[in-house]
Amino acid sequence: MSRNVGIVIVSHSRKVAEGAADMVRQMVGDSVPLAFAGGNPDGGIGTDVGAIMAAIEAAWSEQGVAVLVDLGGAETNSEMAIEMMPEERRDRIAICNAPIVEGAVMAAAEASGGSDLAHVKATAEELMAP
Template identity: 45%
Template sequence: MIGLVIVSHSAKLAQGVHELAAQMAGDQVGISDAGGLSDDSETFGTDAFKILSAIEEVWCDDGVLVLMDLGSAVMSAEIALEMLPEQQRQNCLLSNAPLVEGAIVAALHASLGEPLQAVNRVAEAALSAPKLANTS
């Protein structure tokens, strides 16, 4: 079963999305969050080392999917990935999915035991999924 990492500029947002994802996943899926700057969670920002330790926290051989809000969250996550040992990096994926919807979908599908690429595919499908009824 894959692990999930939630990255946001806001520590509170990352924790909140983490909690939401945990509701969807039950307790079988490892989920961690990395929000705010490493030395000061009250300041908005992202930190590669914080993301790295969040990845290590939920690391498993099935892989880890990283969900980010945007901007420097993506760049920090890329740097975190570069710091991973080669073998782990190959099994760690940055998702293009929107953070909230993506985390909900990824958590649910991870809990169903789906592999990393499959979970990422359904999470990224949230990019084009309308919220309102009858708009598809």
């Protein structure tokens, strides 16, 4: 079990989610639990609550998980996935209001240094500051 916050990338496109995760892995290494969910169950554009839940589980850390999403539907389905997680985990999962690629890289870099979930989320969200 990692001591670092996990990162989950959720995109309507499997290729976008996978590519963003690959970029994070290449830039940050293996010190951060990382997973992605992209596309609908048929392989098309969309998101899937079950796949998001599986990604959260795959990236789970007792320190929590930061979730980065690309569009509104991904955020809505991520919120539903969080609500379906065990109650004791829900408050350790945060959706970041940040660009999916840059935010994931920044969040993972912050997490790799041992920062807590609040700092990981804040670092990703700095990219959206005016």
